[in-house]
Amino acid sequence: MEKQFKTLDDFLGTHFIYTYDNGWEYEWYAKNDHTVDYRIHGGMVAGRWVKDQEADIVMLTEGVYKITWTEPTGTDVALDFMPNEKKMHGTIFFPKWVEEHPEITVTFQNEHIDVMEEAREKYDTYPKLLVPEFATITYMGDAGQNNEDVIAEAPYKGMTDDIRTGKYYDSNYKRIKK
Ligand SMILES: C=Cc1ccc(O)cc1
Numbered sequence: 001m002e003k004q005f006k007t008l009d010d011f012l013g014t015h016f017i018y019t020y021d022n023g024w025e026y027e028w029y030a031k032n033d034h035t036v037d038y039r040i041h042g043g044m045v046a047g048r049w050v051k052d053q054e055a056d057i058v059m060l061t062e063g064v065y066k067i068t069w070t071e072p073t074g075t076d077v078a079l080d081f082m083p084n085e086k087k088m089h090g091t092i093f094f095p096k097w098v099e100e101h102p103e104i105t106v107t108f109q110n111e112h113i114d115v116m117e118e119a120r121e122k123y124d125t126y127p128k129l130l131v132p133e134f135a136t137i138t139y140m141g142d143a144g145q146n147n148e149d150v151i152a153e154a155p156y157k158g159m160t161d162d163i164r165t166g167k168y169y170d171s172n173y174k175r176i177k178k
Contacts, residue, residue: 001140005063005083015150017086017139017160029150033057037151041160047106054081072116073105086137097123149175
């Protein structure tokens with residue numbers, strides 16, 4: 001995808017894969033102007049995936065986008081995308097309990113919101129673990145807004161390579177089911 005990003009509309013509906021400088025690989029989709037989906041392929045909570053997370057999404061200046069949200073786990077996230085430079089910066093504010101029990105969050109969160117809410121009450125929040133990192137964008141796809149096929153199953157080993165090599169979505173950005 002070699003388009004130049006200028007407006008907020010250029011950004012909405014875009015699907016990204018990126019690797020943070022600490023080696024963590026994430027996949028993230030700007031589903032619409034207030035919703036994001038994501039899958040985590042590498043790092044402390046690899047295997048976690050989430051659909052329909054409400055988020056604030058704005059364009060700061062031409063081609064630069066800021067997304068912020070707070071999760072049912074108590075984790076807060078701030079992402080800054082500079083897609084024209086194939087770069088982004090993410091800051092994740094993990095509650096202490098996620099650092100100590102990451103495995104509780106490694107699931108399809110949508111089916112376990114009650115588990116996240118119970119854990120955030122039961123375990124410690126502070127001190128929080130701050131993870132601020134730049135990342136290199138390794139894939140951008142024009143999935144269109146509200147495409148439920150973009151993030152539709154758990155991450156598996158080799159998935160991001162399948163996506164990057166064009167084996168995962170068809171020409172209408174629908175999942176090629178295995
Ligand atoms: C905790 C979620 C999360 C999603 C995307 C990203 O780049 C960082 C954190």
